[in-house]
Amino acid sequence: MITEKLLPTEDNIARAAAILRRGGLVGMPTETVYGLAASALDPDAVRAIFEAKGRPQDNPLIVHIAEFSDLDPLVTAIPPTARAAAEAFWPGPFTMILPKSDRIPSVVSAGLDTVAVRMPSDPVAHALIQAAGLPLAAPSANRSGLPSPTTAERVVEDMDGRIDAVLMAGPCSVGVESTVVSFACTPPRLLRPGGITVEQLRRIIPDLVVDPAVLNPVAPDQKVASPGMKYKHYAPRCRVTMVEGSPAAYAAFVNRHTEAGTVALCFEEDLPAVKIPAVTYGRACDQSSQSEALFDALRRLDDEGYDTAFAHAPALSGVGLAVYNRLIRAAAFQVVKV
Ligand code: TXA
Ligand code: MG
16 A cells, blocks of 8 residues: 655645545544544444554544534533533543443444543644544554654654555644543543643542552553553663653763663753763653653654663653653653662
C-alpha cells in the first residue's frame, strides 16, 4: 500500500474524509499526539487499526467527535459531573469513559460495556471528523509499544506503507495523550493523566480518585480499569532510568557515567552542569514544554544511537504528573534517588 502524504488543505481533508468513509485508515493530527483514525462504526476498519499498529486486541480505542450532540448516540447515560467536565474541558485533551450504546461495535471497546470519547481541539482533527460525518476511532499513531508520535514525520516513520494517508500538519502542542477519566464507576476515576491536570479536574469533580496504576507498576495478573495501563509503553530501545534529585545531585550523578553510549535526558537548565552527552526534554521551569518535547526526545535517544539514558525526573504536580507517568513507563519503573 502507498501511504499518501497530504498537506492539511481543505481539498486534502475532504480526500482523507472520503478514505475514512470507505473504511480506510488516516494519520490525523490532534493537539495531544497524532492519531490513527478509522470510522468507529465500521468493525473491519477498526480491526485494520489493530493490525497496522500491532496492538493487543484487548486494548480499547478512543472515539473522537466534533460536536457535543455527537456524544448522545454513542453512550447510554451521561452523569451530571461528566456533562460538567465535558463543558469545562471540551474541545481539548480530555477523554471520558461512559457506558456504551449499541452503535459502538465491540471491537472498538475491546468487548467492554463502556466507551472512551473525546472531542479534540485541533482544527484539522475537527475539520476531518466533520467532513467524514462519522465518529472516528483513533489510538495514537505509533507502532504498539513505541512512544506516541508528536509530528507527522514520526507517523510516517512508523506507518508508511501500512495506512492509506497521513495528514501532514504541524507538531502537537500538548505532546502527551489526553487525560482519561472513567465515569462508569463511583466516584469517577483518573485512569491516565494528561494535559488536563488533576488540579483542574478536581474543580469540577471534587471526589475524583487517582487510580494507583497512574504511578505504580501493574502486576501481570492484576485486573486494571484501563487495559492500556498494563502494557509496556512509550519505550525506546535505549534503556532509560529515572533519576530523582536536585539539579546539583542529578548533574553529579550523570557526570560519573562517562561510558560511551550513555546520555543525560535532562532539562535545558541542566545543560551547563552536565558534562556527558545530553538530549533535552523542555525546561524545568515550564511543564508544558516538557510534555511537548518528551516523546520526540525519547525517539531521539534511538536515532542518536544511545543505549543508556539517565532521565532527570519531572515534578509530580500539574502536567508534570502526565510527564512522570509516561517517563516512568519508558523507564520500566527503574528509579534511582540521588
Ligand atoms: O490523546 C489521546 O487520547 C490520543 C489521541 C490520538 O486522541 N489517543 C490515544 O489513544 O492516546 P490510545 O489508544 O493510545 O490510548 C487509549 C487509552 C488506552 O490506555 C486504553 O486502554 C484506554 O484509553 N481506554 C480506551 N477505552 C477504554 C475503556 N472503555 N475503558 C477503559 N480504558 C479505555
Ligand atoms: Mg497509545
